[in-house]
Amino acid sequence: MLIKLKTDSRIPLHEQIATGVRRAIQEEQVGVGDRLPAARELARALDVNMHTVLRAYAALRDEGVIEMRRGRGAVVIGEVSRVQVRASLRGVVADARRIGLSDTDILDELQGAL
Amino acid sequence: MNDRTGVSTKLLLWLPGVIAVVLLVVPLAIRDRLPDPLAIHWDLSGAPNGSGPLILIALVSSVAVAIAWVVFLRTYRVGMLESHAGAMVWFLVILVGGMETFTIAANLDRATWQDAANFGPGRAAVLVVLAGVVGFGVWRVLGGTMTDPSVAIGPAPSAGIELGEHAVWVGKTAAAKGFVGIALVITVGSAAAAVFRLSPVVALSLVVTALPLLMFISLRVRVSNTAVTIWMGIFGVPRVSYPLTRIIRAEVIEVRPLAYGGWGYRIVKGARAWIVRRGEGIRLVRPGKSDIVITVDGAAGAAGLINDILMTQGRFVAAESS
Numbered sequence: 001m002l003i004k005l006k007t008d009s010r011i012p013l014h015e016q017i018a019t020g021v022r023r024a025i026q027e028e029q030v031g032v033g034d035r036l037p038a039a040r041e042l043a044r045a046l047d048v049n050m051h052t053v054l055r056a057y058a059a060l061r062d063e064g065v066i067e068m069r070r071g072r073g074a075v076v077i078g079e080v081s082r083v084q085v086r087a088s089l090r091g092v093v094a095d096a097r098r099i100g101l102s103d104t105d106i107l108d109e110l111q112g113a114l
Numbered sequence: 115m116n117d118r119t120g121v122s123t124k125l126l127l128w129l130p131g132v133i134a135v136v137l138l139v140v141p142l143a144i145r146d147r148l149p150d151p152l153a154i155h156w157d158l159s160g161a162p163n164g165s166g167p168l169i170l171i172a173l174v175s176s177v178a179v180a181i182a183w184v185v186f187l188r189t190y191r192v193g194m195l196e197s198h199a200g201a202m203v204w205f206l207v208i209l210v211g212g213m214e215t216f217t218i219a220a221n222l223d224r225a226t227w228q229d230a231a232n233f234g235p236g237r238a239a240v241l242v243v244l245a246g247v248v249g250f251g252v253w254r255v256l257g258g259t260m261t262d263p264s265v266a267i268g269p270a271p272s273a274g275i276e277l278g279e280h281a282v283w284v285g286k287t288a289a290a291k292g293f294v295g296i297a298l299v300i301t302v303g304s305a306a307a308a309v310f311r312l313s314p315v316v317a318l319s320l321v322v323t324a325l326p327l328l329m330f331i332s333l334r335v336r337v338s339n340t341a342v343t344i345w346m347g348i349f350g351v352p353r354v355s356y357p358l359t360r361i362i363r364a365e366v367i368e369v370r371p372l373a374y375g376g377w378g379y380r381i382v383k384g385a386r387a388w389i390v391r392r393g394e395g396i397r398l399v400r401p402g403k404s405d406i407v408i409t410v411d412g413a414a415g416a417a418g419l420i421n422d423i424l425m426t427q428g429r430f431v432a433a434e435s436s
Contacts, residue, residue, distance in 0.1 A: 002273055002415050004281035029285075029412055037284045037336070045282035045338035 001029045001036075005046055013048055017056035022065065025076060026087050036066060036074040126200060126252055130183040130207050137214055138176035141168055144218075152221045153230030160232035162220075175214045182206050198375030200256045205249035212241040262385035262405060263373040264397060266365035266433065273418030277426050283337040283419040287411045289330065289377070289390045297327035330378045330390050335410045337419045342398060344388060344408060354388075356406055358424065361398045362431040364417035369395040369409050380407075396420075399433075 003020035005013055024030045036042075039057060043050040057074050060066045063086070065078035096106045141148065145168060152171055155164030186203040220231040275281045288294070304320030329347040336343045343355045371389050374380040380387040385397070387407035395409040396417045410416055424430035 001285065001412075002281060002283045002419060004273075004275055004279050006279050008278055029415065034286075037282075041336070042282060042284075045336060046280050047339075048280070 003042070003046065005048065013052050014055040014059065017042075017046070017048075017053060018059050021056070021060055022087055025065065025078060030076055032076055032078070034076045035072065036076065038073050122255060126204070126255060127187065130179055130186065130203050133207055133211055134176050134180040134183060137179060137211060138172050141172040141214070141218055144222075147223050148218065148221050149224055149226050149229075151227055152217060153224075153227035153233075154217060156230075156233040158235060160235075162227055162230040162233070165227040171214065171217065175210045178210050179203075179207055198253070199372060201249040201253035204252040205245045208245035208248045209241055212244065213238075216241070262382050262387075262397070262407065264367035264369055264395075264407065266367055266397065268366065270363050270365055270421050270430075270432065271414045271418040272425075273415060273422050275419060275422035275426070280339065281419055281422070283416050284335070285410050285412050285416055286332060286334045287390055287409055288332040290392075293327075293377075293391075294331050297324070297331050300324045300327060326378060333388060333390055333408070333410070335408060335416060337416050337423075339423050342406075342408075342416075342420065346388070356398060356400075358420065358427075359429075360400045360403060361420065361424065362401060362429060363399040363424065363433065364420035365397045365399065365433070366413045366417050367395050367397050367407065369393060369407060374407075399431075401431075 001021070001024035003017055003024070005016050007013075009016065011019075021030075021036065030036070036057070037045075039050050039053040043053045046053070057066060057068065060074070061068055063078070064082075065076065066074045067077045068074055093106060096109065101109070148168060150168045151165035152168050153162035153164070154166040154171060155162065157163045182203045186199050216233055216237055220233045221227065224230050273281070273283070289297075300320060301324040304324045328349070329351070331347060333347070334345040334350070339358070341355045341357045342361070343353065345351075345353050369387070369389060369392065371377050371392055374382055374387050374389055377389050377391075380389055381404075385405040385407050389395075389407070389409050391409055393409065394411065394413040395407055396413045398406040398408075398420070400406065421430055
């Protein structure tokens with residue numbers, strides 16, 4: 001699993017870490033049941049504050065991608081297919097915003113696709 | 115097969131097969147002169163204290179040598195094997211062949227197994243030493259310490275990391291399920307032996323076997339911008355760190371354990387290898403020091419990041435193109 005950070009990017013560091021984990025799941029570099037590196041270990045390797053990593057993990061937990069277990073750290077629980085769909089949707093939303101569609105327009109488009 | 119086809123090498127290759135047949139045929143051919151069951155175990159004073167059927171002794175010895183020999187030949191044919199497997203086969207040939215020869219000799223022309231001749235611990239010790247010497251001799255004849263046999267697959271990869279980016283790569287790999295199963299059985303066995311206080315020798319030998327197995331059923335790898343760190347087994351011990359300052363390039367390789375003489379921590383000429391399974395791995399090229407070979411899933415990602423970091427630090431050196 002490769003996680004990269006652009007320190008001069010406008011995207012917050014914790015968001016970049018979360019994106020890295022999502023991509024790793026999407027590309028099947030990590031799967032259900034796999035343990036993510038300990039927050040402290042990852043923070044040290046990436047040269048960021050441990051709370052930045054924890055914030056990324058918390059976001060992933062809220063999305064149902066990982067579970068935080070005492071003693072075992074962060075474990076991947078999200079099914080790859082579900083995470084993939086979510087990632088694709090994020091891409092679609094980003095594309096739609098880029099060409100100037102409003103959130104209502106995007107919802108309309110989604111509704112149409114359903 | 116280039117320079118390995120000398121008469122002595124041919125003998126080393128084919129003789130174990132002949133010996134496997136001899137170990138089966140000879141005891142059966144002279145069965146009229148042997149008691150059945152045979153004495154197969156002796157106490158420390160040299161008196162027989164255990165017996166087994168003739169056919170079983172002949173079969174077990176023959177099959178043990180035959181299996182080792184087939185593995186030996188197969189690995190040799192595909193160019194994987196160098197000296198290690200040959201040494202192991204010949205060690206086994208001498209040990210098993212010698213045991214059977216001594217056993218047959220001790221039982222020859224005796225009415226029952228209880229009458230078998232003395233087979234003291236001295237002879238067993240002589241056999242072990244002899245087998246060791248022969249094994250070492252074969253190892254030398256077949257080339258002794260070999261060089262790292264893996265060839266880099268494609269050019270050194272990149273993970274697309276640019277200047278100003280921080281990155282970390284984490285990965286792992288696990289041994290084949292069969293290997294893990296055997297490790298668990300031996301571990302449970304050694305625990306049981308300890309709990310039920312079986313023979314201390316059995317318990318100790320099981321523990322000695324179980325520990326390295328548990329150590330080598332999996333490994334974890336982390337690549338950060340300072341070092342490549344690996345954690346062995348389920349306990350993460352030992353943990354070894356290789357600083358990037360000594361590395362000039364990382365390559366993706368296909369690791370064939372037998373080419374390194376087996377699984378675990380392996381030393382070959384010019385490389386140290388951490389092997390838990392067959393398949394993809396990385397090689398850390400370190401001029402002036404041994405290269406490091408590590409089996410890990412997603413090897414291209416790990417090697418890519420290492421190369422990118424070396425590139426941004428201006429220390430990457432590409433392989434000389436041939």
